[in-house]
Amino acid sequence: MDHEKVNILLVDDQPAKLLAYEVILKDLGENLVIASSGREALEVLLKTEIAVILVDVCMPELDGFELAAMIREHPRFQKTAMIFISAIQVSDIDRLRGYEMGAVDYVPVPVVPEVLRAKIKVFAELYRKTRELERLNQELEDRVRARTAELENSTAKLRESEQRRSMAIAAGKMGSWDWDWISGDWMWDEGQYRIFGVSPESFEVNPANVQALLHPDDVDQLRKAIAEFNRGTRAYETEFRIMRPDGEVRWCVGTAAATVDDSGRVVRVSGVTVDITERKRAEERQNLLAREVDHRAKNALALAQSIVRLTRxxxxxxxxxxxxxxxxxxxxxxxxxxxxxxxxxxxxxxxxxxxxxxxxxxxxxxxxxxxxxxxxxxxxxxxxxxxxxxxxxxxxxxxxxxxxxxxxxxxxxxxxxxxxxxxxxxxxxxxxxxxxxxxxxxxxxxxxxxxxxxxxxxxxxxxxxxxxxxxxxxxxxxxxxxxxxxxxxxxxxxxx
The missing domain is CATH 3.30.565.10 (Histidine kinase-like ATPase, C-terminal domain)
Structure with missing residues (x-):
């Protein structure tokens, strides 16, 4: 399924370089937004949601450092990823200055297309996944508020939520659960069983059996969540691994929220589990690719250096x-x-x-x-x-x-x-x-x-x-x- 495109802002005062960046990045399939000056870039930011900013360090009037400082001063852009491109030898002091201004990475000139694409893709995916999690958290918060404050009048909302959940179940990527904090009873839906690789007929949902399916290194996450709810926490989110009975290891993100009675005591905990294994594997492949590109580039440059030095x-x-x-x-x-x-x-x-x-x-x-x-x-x-x-x-x-x-x-x-x-x-x-x-x-x-x-x-x-x-x-x-x-x-x- 095609992902939602994000906007990547390219800032450079030289049209030829902007065209080169467009050619390098067009295969990413994202929206490329062009700005030929720092001031034009600020105007674009005020009108458009930007995932990544690629900015030239050396520009007239407003250079890359000054632009980064102005961007970071605005609350909306304090977490926007910025990558500096520098055609000059950057000293450690300049790098430190750039990082203080908000840069997350440097790309030297001449630009290696594979390296630039890999860096941009990583931050674009991070922006996209962050937005997805924000939307998921918002949906969960809305659901919890509806169940606690308007339980009697939320039938229609619950039906709509059930429809969305059924679609997720059909895709095999999401499951939901409820835990009665007083009686200890658990309720899993079909998607939750599917994620854990078990069936309702052969698996009894209880703390001991659930813990047996967790990766040994992640068992403490369950204990920590229980402790957090006992201390008054109302919502909790964490990533963890499960070990299915067939030996397959899957990555999940779990989000849980507590329901309390009039005295503030936890009476129920409800949650959503999302299988993020494919995303984790994609991130690992991307990280591996970035390291491999860096390694090959260094090897090629070292070999070229040897050729130049030793040729007579x-x-x-x-x-x-x-x-x-x-x-x-x-x-x-x-x-x-x-x-x-x-x-x-x-x-x-x-x-x-x-x-x-x-x-x-x-x-x-x-x-x-x-x-x-x-x-x-x-x-x-x-x-x-x-x-x-x-x-x-x-x-x-x-x-x-x-x-x-x-x-x-x-x-x-x-x-x-x-x-x-x-x-x-x-x-x-x-x-x-x-x-x-x-x-x-x-x-x-x-x-x-x-x-x-x-x-x-x-x-x-x-x-x-x-x-x-x-x-x-x-x-x-x-x-x-x-x-x-x-x-x-x-x-x-x-x-x-």
């Missing part, structure tokens, strides 16, 4: 080309992984992406089965293949029309073996120096993936073999025979 070249143009090539290789594999929701990537797809610029006149032959790679393995092999293709195009078989390249791979006992065989190109000479490509290939394949990278510098063409576990293994042995350690040197050739 005699000329600026050569340096720029080398860095761009490696960054583009990383970007291509990220695109492939994104299309699979980061579940993995096909090895043949990685190879196709890297060889696309070099497929000339049937110089390249591929042979191997379909192999699904984990995200980490796919990233590592993509960079390794990029280095091999780049060096072959500069110095090896792909540098001449007569050159040939054969790439074959096979899988046995969860071990991927990939062979790279060049022929027909310039005469191969053993390498004499170590470069970024070889160092990164060795470090990633052998250290990160627990595999092996081996080279045979044949005069007729390079022969390279990569062995990579499809599931991480430890204690890999060093290669032997005529193959040399891949970390010994950068690929170098001399034409003969």
């Amino acid at each position: 070249a005699d000329e600026v143009k050569a340096y720029v080309n080398a860095v761009e090539g490696r960054i583009n290789a990383l970007a291509r594999v990220h695109t492939i992984l994104s299309l699979s929701s980061w579940q993995g990537a096909e090895l043949s797809r990685l190879i196709d992406e890297e060889l696309a610029p070099y497929s000339l006149g049937g110089q390249i032959i591929l042979a191997g089965p379909e192999v699904q790679l984990l995200p980490t393995t796919a990233q590592t092999l993509a960079l390794a293949l990029h280095e091999l293709f780049t060096n072959s195009a500069k110095y090896g078989a792909l540098s001449t029309r007569s050159g040939r390249l054969t790439i074959g791979w096979q899988v046995e006992d969860q071990l991927l073996t990939l062979s790279w065989e060049e022929s027909g190109g310039p005469l191969v000479m053993p390498p004499k120096s170590r470069g970024f490509g070889t160092r990164s290939l060795l470090a990633s394949v052998e250290s990160q993936l627990g595999g092996q990278a081996r080279f045979d510098w044949r005069a007729e063409g390079l022969l390279c073999r990569l062995e990579v576990p499809l599931t991480r293994k430890t204690g890999a042995t060093a290669p032997s025979g005529k193959f040399e350690d891949a970390g010994s040197a950068e690929l170098q050739r001399a034409s003969g």
Whole structure:
């Protein structure tokens, strides 16, 4: 069922940035409201209910900090979520100032679309769920007041309430109950039995049996509720878990209200139980996604930093080309992984992406089965293949029309073996120096993936073999025979 849309206010003095935020956030399906200045944002807030405010820190006339301070001064907006976007390096003092002004988070520029969407979605869902709970509490308060103050004249209201409750029962998400505080008798409706996974025929409702169905860590919540009512509390709400007889654990939110006699003594407690398991699971998935996006972004930035720091070249143009090539290789594999929701990537797809610029006149032959790679393995092999293709195009078989390249791979006992065989190109000479490509290939394949990278510098063409576990293994042995350690040197050739 489609949820009710909430309003997200985007505040920035630059139209291009506002358009970019709209493009990033449009897939959330929420209402995006635009304001090109702080004053315009204040006018929008006075007319519209806003769930989340995305505001640029640096704006003329009224900057983000000043706008946040003015918003927080108004009672209506003291709990409105505000996210700052900053294109400059924000110091800890600035961050503290922002949080004091009411910001709940910062997003640096350049904005990572997935991160921004995840943050906005979390606060939009929080706003929506808060409003839902407020409405539920209001309904319950109205029901309690009707039963205590107008019991004799509330037949029509009770019938309407029963109809709403029946609809909730039909959906299997809500149940209601009554507890006679004097006699100890309990009454559960059909929805309450369904939530707890029991039936009226086989389950006797009493404190001991109910407590047996509660999660051990949440039993104290029941004792605390009873103590609160004994101290005069008239309403109580809490989240708790139940353990159904079949072993399934469900999350619920329970709201209870007390009915008192003329002397103020509690005579009955009535309540509503709502199954919120799906909401909890969605929140867990959202939190996991946010952490995963943050983790992947940091890993990508760290890898890009390593590429920039370790790349060497005699000329600026050569340096720029080398860095761009490696960054583009990383970007291509990220695109492939994104299309699979980061579940993995096909090895043949990685190879196709890297060889696309070099497929000339049937110089390249591929042979191997379909192999699904984990995200980490796919990233590592993509960079390794990029280095091999780049060096072959500069110095090896792909540098001449007569050159040939054969790439074959096979899988046995969860071990991927990939062979790279060049022929027909310039005469191969053993390498004499170590470069970024070889160092990164060795470090990633052998250290990160627990595999092996081996080279045979044949005069007729390079022969390279990569062995990579499809599931991480430890204690890999060093290669032997005529193959040399891949970390010994950068690929170098001399034409003969």
